Amino acid sequence: MSTYKHDCDKCKFVGEFAVKLGSKLQVMDGYVCGDSVLLRYGNEPHEYMSSPVEVILYAAVSEKKGALAQVISRLMNDGKTNITIT
Secondary structure: OOOOOOOOOOOEEEEEEEEEEOOEEEEEEEEEEOOEEEEEOOOOOOOEEEEEHHHHHHHHHHOOOOHHHHHHHHHHOOOOOOOOOO
16 A cells, blocks of 8 residues: 555556665655656655666665665566566
8 A cells, every 4th residue: 555645547556665765764655666666755746766777676686775766676577577688
C-alpha cells in the first residue's frame, strides 16, 4: 500500500523505501513506469524523483546503494520481471 497518492495508472507500485536525506529518514513510494523508476516522497505533483532504468541498473549492479537501486533489486528478485543488461 502506497503512502502517497500517485495518479498514473500505468505505474507499478513496488513498495516503500526509507531513505536517509541528511539527518532525516524519509519514507518514499517506489514505482516502475515504462523505462523509468520513480520515488514519490509527497502528494504534490512535483514531489518525486525519477531516472531511466538503465541508470538505476548501473547503480544496482555496481554499488547496491540507494533507494532507486533497491527498487530495481526488488523487481529483479520478484521472479516476474525480466530485465536484460546489454
